[in-house]
Every structure is written in C-alpha cells, then in structure tokens.
Amino acid sequence: MTATELPAEVAGPRFEGRRGRWVGASVPRHEDPRLLTGRGRFVDDITLPGMLHAGFVRATVAHGHLTGVDLTATRAVSGVVAAFDAGDLALGDVVALLDRPAEEFTPTAMPVLAKDKVRFVGEPVAIVIARDPYAVEDGIEAAVVACDPLAAVVDEPSALAAATTVHDGAPDNVLLDVSMFDTPGVDEGFAEAAGDGPEGSSTRGGCVVEVTTRSGRQNALPLETRGAVASWDARDDQLLVQTCTQVPHQVRTMVARCLGVPERTVRVTVPDMGGGFGQKCVVGREEIAVAAVARRLHRPVKWIEDRREALTAGFLAREQHYDTRAAFDADGRITALAVDVVCDMGAYSCYPFTAGIEPLMASAEMPSVYRVPAYRVRGRAITTNKAPTAPYRGVSRPQYVTAIERVMEKAARALDLDPVELRRRNVITEFPYTGVNAVTYDPGTYRESLDLAEETLRSEGWFGARDGGDRHLGIGFCCFSERTGYGSEAFAKRRMTVVPGFDLSEIRMDTTGAVVVTSGTMNHGQSHETTFAQIVADRLGIDVARVKLRQGDTERIAYGWGTFASRSVTIGGSAVALASERLGELLCRIAAHLLETRPENVAMDGSGGVIVVDDPARRLSYEDIADVAYLRSHLLPKDVEPTLTATASFDVPGDGTFSNATHAVVVEVDPGTGQVRILRYVCVEDCGVVIHPQVVDGQCRGGIAQGIAGALFEEVTYDEHGEPSAASFIDYLVPTATEIPDVSITHLETPCAFTENGAKGAGEGGTIGAPAAVLNAVNDALRHTGVELDTTPIHPATVLDALEGTP
C-alpha cells in the first residue's frame, strides 16, 4: 500500500519519519523460545518454600444482608491452616472516584471481603488458607454463611425501577448520570429532517432514523485466570505480591491503602501473563486479601482463580443499551445525533476507572468517524446484583460503533442509498478535524479504508454472489476509529481522581554494551519484549538481540500506568525511544571526549559505535565507552557522571491520536439452523507506523475473534434471582478455530505526528469493528425478511425466526 502523506502543517516535532533496520520488520519474537518450550513463568508456576494456598468462600445469593459467617468447621478441616472473614482482616475498602458533582456521580465502596451485604453471586465473603488447593476446597465447603436474601436487581428495568437498591448511597441504582453534550442545532436538525411527512418521512427528502441496540454481558476471558502469590520478606520489610496484572503500580497503591501500610512496604511483580484484555487492568479484591493474609501469617500464600470463579466472579463488561436517533438531509448527510446510553456496571465501581468508564467513553466518542454537526448525549451507569465490570478491550467502542453503524445502515435504507456511499458522504476526510464532541482527530484514512474494503469485496465478486444467487448471503461494513494515545490531558477530561497517562522508561547499558530498558507498560501477549527492543535497537544502532525489556516490577520503575487502551507502543514506546536517544547522546558525549574532538563532530555509526564525523576511521565501540563509564571512570569528562543510564517520560498531548479501520464481512445464514457462517473477512486498518507487521496482524486477528465472539456467541447470563447461568465453558460459548474465519488484513499508514515512533496503537481495533460489521452483514442477509436485528449476540433462533417470519 502507498503510505499516506502527512500534511506538513500538522507534522509535529516528534515523529520525523526515522526508520532503521529493525522497526517495520517482523523479527522473531523474543518471547517465543521460552513460551514454546514450556519454560515461561506464569503466576501458577511459582512455588515458594512453605507456601500455603488460598481460596474464597463466595456468596451464593445475589443480594442479601450478611448475618453471619461461621468458619469454625472450616478451621477444623484437615489441611486448613486459617480462615478469615472481613471482620478478622479489617481492611480498607477499594474506592474509585470521579471528581464530579453528586448529581452526576455516586461513589460506592467495594470491600475486600463482603461486610454487611452481599451484592452478587460469587462475591468473596471469607478467605480459606490451607496446605494445598484440595484442602482449600474442603475448607470452603465447610463454611457456613448466613444471609437474609433481598430481591435481586438483575437488569436495567429492575435497576431503574429502583424498588430495591443495591447500594444505600445510590437509591436510584444509578452510579453515573452525565449529559456530556447538548450542542446547538440538535432539535433543529430533527425538525428539519422530519419535515411534515407521515411517520417521520420528510417532505424535503431527508429522514430521521431511530435504533435501539443492545449488547450482552461478556467476559474478556484471558485463558490464564487471575491469580497471585504473596509473601512477606522480613529483611526487606516488604510484602512481595506476584500477580498477573496489567497495572502493577495501581495494585501496589491499592494494596498499600487497603492494608494501611506505607507503599514502600509493598512490591508488585508480574510474571508471564496469559492474556488480560482489560479484565486484569483493574485491582481485584482477591489479590488484596491474599496479600493481607501473607503479611499476617508471614507465610507465602498463593491464590489461583478457577474457571468457574473467572466466569461468575471475575470482572465482566459490555452490557449496554443505546437509544440512538439521527437526522439526515436529502443528500444523506447526518445533521443531528441524539443518544441515550445505559451501561450495566454490576455491583461495584472498579479501581481506578470507576463505574463511569463505559458511559463516559461512549458519550465522549460516539460521533465516531463521521462529521456530526449537532450532538446530544446522556450516559448512565447503573448498578445491579451482578459481578462488577472492568474496561474490556475496546471499552464501549464496540457498542457505540455498532449503534452508529446501524444508524448508517438504516438511513441508507430510508434514503434508498448504498450504505457505503452514505458513509462516504459523512466520513471525516479533512484533518485535523475538531468534532462536535470537542475532540480533535489527527490524520487518518477513514475514507481510504472504506473505499479499499469495498473495492476488495467487489473485485472478489461478493456483491454479485449476494445479489445473484439463492443463498442467504449478506455483506456488512463497519468504519471506525479508536483513540489510542490517551495521555493525562485526555484522561483528565473524564475527571477521574486518579489520572493515567504518562509513562516512564530507564535505559542502562552494561560493561559489555548490552542494554536493559524498563517500561511502565505491561506486556501480556502484545510482544513488547520484541517491539520495544526494535525501537531501542534502531535508536542506538545495535542488534535487537542486545536489548532486554524489563517490565512488571514496581521496584524497577518509579510509577507506571501499565497496559490498556492500546497505549503501550504510543506512550511507552515513545518513552523508551526518548530514553534511548538520551543514552545515545551520553555515549556520543563521552566518545567525543575520549576521541578528543568536538561533541558535534561525533555520531553513532549505526553498528554499535561512535565515529568522528570528519574522520570516520576513528571510532569507539559502545564496549570501549562502557569500559570507561564503569571501570575507568577517572577518564570520563569532568561533567559526566559514571555509568551509562538515561531516563525519559512521555505523555501524549491534547486529545491524543486515533487509529482507524474499516471491516467488511460476508456472511451466510443457514435457513435450516439459523447459524451464521462468516465466508469472508477483510480488515483495512491504519495504526500509523507499524513496528512489527506480524504482531499488528496478530492483534487485529485476535481482536476480531473477540469481536465475533461478542457478535455471535458469548453472553454472561443470569436467571431472575441473579444466579449466573453460564458458569462453565459448556454454557459460555467461546468460539474455536472452526467458528473464527481467516482474516485478510491490509495496512494503510498515517504516521502519528506526536508520538516518537509515528505509531498509533493496535491493541483494540479488531474487537471494535467486528460486532457492527457482522451484525450489518446478518441484517443484509435477512433484508428480504423485513426483520432487522439490533441485539448481540445474535442467536441462531432469532435468525431462524426472522427467516421463517415468526418474530
């Protein structure tokens, strides 16, 4: 593909198009040898001397007053060492706040172990410690929990009816109610489009479309469940918590606060991680409880979540409902957008993001890739007696993109326009573009990706196959963008009291010229050990094998925000690049002194050394320079300190950067079973400069698989009492190799002007585009039935009903 030229006027000071030997190449992954040979080290692989095992007694009713926790029989079980309830441990609560007025946000506390009330089936009530996990299970079984059950609030209607309240502080069961935008022209837009024709039809040829979209509750479902090993080190006067988290520093902060100890006395390290997808970017109450018990018993304690717990008591996401109205003029241009979004956040606010995470994301970004001149939105977070939520890959974007992409399809039908043509007329094409949502979008390839995706399907004959044959084929599109570089300025607009954004890096070169670089981000499958090494290797002109990335140790870096929101390469990768540049400057400075020339007369030679510019034969290797910096420091220039280290921080300014993509899907629905089969999946994406093409492809494909899962298969369901009804993989339908199609990916490349490497971020995009594209394709396949589906997951029975005309 041809790279998109960056308009000169928006080219910032950061990315100057520098490429080296490594960035842009699919180098072998540094992670692979150990992971392929069974020599990775995941949290459950850790065994410490004298280690005990922990498990949780969990609530069996969805809602009730806790009247007694009797652990007498538990403590008598063979192998059980101790058991504690909330009163025994006396820990502080997990509290996540927004700096918003009371009418907008209701703070709630999540106790580490349930205190007076239980609020969902699976809520931890007590912790049992035993010599092995089998005895832990025996102990859990012996516990007696007394509870006065209350009516369970299990869905949006019962929450908003507020006959029963989940939290006393939130009598209406609403934790967040924010009307973020109500710009001038919304009502005028609707009035104009509606005109005075019958049933909303317009005398002027425009239209008003309304759509109610719903998405099922989903589990991010890392294949490695959550877990932690905590141990007390008396010599270091420190609790070591080894846990699989995307946010080690936030875990440290919250463990220290809940235990009421100085943060210095807690160290969090992260071993290899078996995925996270957002479920592990919030602080879990279980890891705090395990840490507290290890400190109290002065024994190592391990907790590994089992799959049933992961499916019922792990952090969930995505249960949202949008009422969207949009007005279009006769030319098919959108003139007004009005949205009411309700997100079912479950029983508690997660730390640090709060229950506001989903509705605030949706409200801020809903206009998507379109030129929307007038916008009104109300976003609400409701609380119910279901497991709480965390920001799962994509965070609301799969849902609001579905809502607005359904709007596009409906408007195209109402106006008798081709749906791709309608998008073409509305998509943002001039950048930077400041939207009605007060967000400035940096350059992207919205129109180009749409054109190319359509062209691909057309050239392959899919439109003809759909229109000509007697099979139930449907074609669906989804055009979207994704803000990836959420710096502190952008996050501050959410008004969290804990504002993520910056990232730090420290780089060290040792006496052999090998490099160790730290990052506050946290690899859990994204290949940072490889991609960050590529960035460093290019900046210093060394082999990528000479660079080792260290992450996931709160002792190695002052603070970090971990990995979420596709921030790692944009922000963490920039910090790493800057630190490398500074180390390069230091190497040059020392070399100039040793080579007895002016500092501006030396340069890195791209192969591990510094040369004299006007006499390139005179050269010092990095090993030569390191030898002086460490072992013969008396030879250093007077104003240079010993050792070869450099640090940097990076934050994305302003509104951040946007990756974008168009997904195009061909489906076939089976008239016998209602099953949806994906025949073709095309993704045209733009995440700026691609550091490692294979890795970006992998992120796209994996994200798309999760998006398809949400569109067609996975749903966390409950009965009317709040009892989870998908507690195993028998009922929670995770797609396999036969359900997920091969995906063709094309990269467009619009370098980001204000990240160090021109990269945007690629972690979430696949997940965002897939649900809408699949839903639109299924609706296209059903177009002859007159039925339109706006709810995911799409059940075969619903499709069958549509085909058989029995709605």
Next chain:
Amino acid sequence: MNDPHLLTLHVNGTEHEVVVEPRRTLADVLRHDLHLTGTHVGCEHGVCGACTAHLDHAPVRACLVFAVQAEGADVRTVESLDHDGELSDLQQAFTDHHALQCGFCTPGFLMLAEGVLAESPDASREELREALSANLCRCTGYQTIVDAVCATAASRREKIS
C-alpha cells in the same frame, strides 16, 4: 478415600516416584510435584485444552486424568518437544507464523497438534482446523495456529516422500 498412594510415573522418558492423593489430577502432579509447569491449566473441566499432554502417544486433557490413572503409561509433556533448547519443526513453525501471543494455550496446542499430525499426517487444512478446534486460544484468532500446523504437516510429508 484420600489416603496417599505411592505412584511410579514415566514422564518424558524419566521415571518419577510420587506420593499423591487419589483425587490429585495428572495436571497437578506434572506441574506441582514434578515441576513441569509447561502444561497449563485453563479450565479444569476439559474444554480449553491448555493442559493437553500425551498418554501413550495420544493427546489427553491432563486436568481430567487422575495421576493414579497414568501409572504405567508413557507420559509426554511440552517439555519433551525441544532438543536442549533447539526448537522442533512444529515449535519453529509456531514462531515463524506468529501462532502464539501470550503463550498460555501454546503448550496445549503443540501437544494437540503433535497428536493430530501423528494420527492424520495427510489431513487437509480444513481437517486440521477441525481437529484444532478442540482447544481454545483467546489471542490469535486461530488462523496462524492453523497456518503453523499446516506448514509443519506439509514439510513432514515432503521429508517422507
């Protein structure tokens, strides 16, 4: 019922004596008694396949096998695939095709694939895809796993012919 048993297990060509409760799974014994932590546990109900190991040359879910049932059998785990750190052809194909991201499901897929390739060396791409649908991966979308196994099948066929 929970009285410990003394077992002799043959794992990756080495004989081990372990004392286990009869309810202890093969996965737990491999991981926590023999410290062969390459075999992962993802669901403990036999669906995800992360714990796939070989029992007498056939893939099994190690979470669904009690250790006592494995006595006398030839047990193989992911740790048996490489040769002193040198990757096998299948492992090499996995890295070449980027068939792993977080790597948690990878040992299970490798052991499943070895079983499938041994049983059906001539399987087509669609047949291999069908067989690989026995295990779950949450990162890759499966395409590159299918690619890697197909490439290995093809190169092994080429070597034989």
